[in-house]
Amino acid sequence: MSKIMSKMSKSDKKLLCWLVGTLFVLILLGIIFGVSSVRESFTEQSCNLENLKIKQVRMLKKYKKALKKYKKAKQKFNDCRIEKQKRKQPKED
DSSP: OHHHHHHSOHHHHHHHHHHHHHHHHHHHHHHHHHHHHHHHHHHHHHHHHHHHHHHHHHHHHHHHHHHHHHHHHHHHHHHHHHHHHHHHHHHHO
């Protein structure tokens, strides 16, 4: 490396230093912005998980209500069916 640097002119050395410095700054900025965006996505994900849990609880409540309505309707249907069968039985005898 020292042989190459000794053959270079002062302006080339200065240009190389600027290029290396700029590359270092760009890499550093990339790391900073990359870490901040990853951290932001994780905080959004935790909020999304909380929202998802809330939605799941709401859906579960709706499911339970619908299940109760279904059971009531099924019971009414069974009662009606049993009553019809009772009405038909005496006629057959």
